[in-house]
Amino acid sequence: MKQKTLTVLAIIFFAFSLMTACGKENIEQPLSPSESQSHLPTASSVPDAQISSTAVPTETTMIETTTETTTSATEATTVVTTEATKATTPAPLTQAEVEALIEEQEVKVTSTKYVVQDTKYKSLYPDMLQVIITNNSEYDIKNLVVAFVAWDENNLPVLIQGKWDYDEEYVKEAKYDAINLVPGKSTGSDKGYSLDYRVDNIKKFKAIVVSYENFDGVVWENPYYDDWKNAYEGKKLEQ
Numbered sequence: 001m002k003q004k005t006l007t008v009l010a011i012i013f014f015a016f017s018l019m020t021a022c023g024k025e026n027i028e029q030p031l032s033p034s035e036s037q038s039h040l041p042t043a044s045s046v047p048d049a050q051i052s053s054t055a056v057p058t059e060t061t062m063i064e065t066t067t068e069t070t071t072s073a074t075e076a077t078t079v080v081t082t083e084a085t086k087a088t089t090p091a092p093l094t095q096a097e098v099e100a101l102i103e104e105q106e107v108k109v110t111s112t113k114y115v116v117q118d119t120k121y122k123s124l125y126p127d128m129l130q131v132i133i134t135n136n137s138e139y140d141i142k143n144l145v146v147a148f149v150a151w152d153e154n155n156l157p158v159l160i161q162g163k164w165d166y167d168e169e170y171v172k173e174a175k176y177d178a179i180n181l182v183p184g185k186s187t188g189s190d191k192g193y194s195l196d197y198r199v200d201n202i203k204k205f206k207a208i209v210v211s212y213e214n215f216d217g218v219v220w221e222n223p224y225y226d227d228w229k230n231a232y233e234g235k236k237l238e239q
Contacts, residue, residue, distance in 0.1 A: 095231045095238045101224050102208060106137040109146065109207045115192055126163050127199070128192030131207045133181065139214040141181040147173045147225070148193060150205035155237040158202050163194040170234045173210060204237060 093101075102108055111132040118125035129148050135141055149171055150158040159168035174193045181187050195202075208228050211221045222228075 092230055093227045095235075098224060098228050098231045102228070105209070105222070105224075107133070107135050107141065107144075107209050107212055107220070109209060110134045110186065112205060112207055114202065114205065122197040126194045126197055127202075128194050129160075129202075129205055129207070130188060130192035132186050132188045133176070133179075133209065134186040135181045135183055138183055139218075140183070141179060141212045142215050144176040144179055144181070144212040145173055145210040146176060146193075146207050147171055147210050147229075148205055148207050149232040150202040151237045152201045153203045155204070157232075157234050157236065158199075160202075161196040161199055163196055165196065171229055171232070206232065 109131045113130045113132075115128040115130045117127065129150070131146055133144065133146070148160060150160055152158050157170050159170060160172040161168040162172065162174070165172075172193070176188075176191070179187050208225065209222055210225050211219055213219045
């Protein structure tokens with residue numbers, strides 16, 4: 001009887017010991033500091049979607065500031081450029097300045113005359129704008145172009161219309177072909193620019209040599225023609 005009792009107690013003790021050992025194997029052990037750190041995600045492993053959006057406003061502010069600075073710099077550059085352009089743009093020549101420059105040219109108009117051919121039959125014998133042209137160059141001149149401007153008794157500009165023209169202009173150009181003007185000589189006393197018979201208010205006029213062609217086919221163009229037009233076209237006569 002004692003022997004059976006001891007055997008049963010031994011079996012119960014063995015079973016209890018076995019259950020205790022199994023229970024201890026199922027308990028999780030705490031991670032060491034190094035092991036715990038190794039389980040954290042690195043920066044490179046964090047998806048882009050998880051990056052904090054708090055940095056975005058800062059970047060946007062920097063972009064806006066840069067844009068404003070660039071705009072201001074551009075506006076400042078534009079102002080400086082405009083002022084520089086104004087400073088370098090030459091002022092238009094006055095009528096007196098243009099006349100002084102033309103006076104130094106080798107081929108020029110040396111005198112003008114308003115010619116009345118007939119006081120009654122002007123459609124047949126129109127009034128003429130006559131100019132005398134002098135050649136102080138070394139070239140024989142074959143063809144030549146002259147431009148006219150005119151004013152009334154109040155020194156106000158007059159529209160000019162030629163006998164064979166359909167339009168009126170403040171500056172009128174006329175061709176002088178085959179004039180055969182040699183160096184040191186003048187021409188024009190036997191010819192003139194014929195006006196429309198209805199033009200009767202011209203009291204003063206001026207003329208300029210626009211260009212000429214020599215017998216070698218070389219064409220000279222007056223470098224002061226544009227200045228002359230700018231000074232006189234549609235402008236009151238200052239002299």
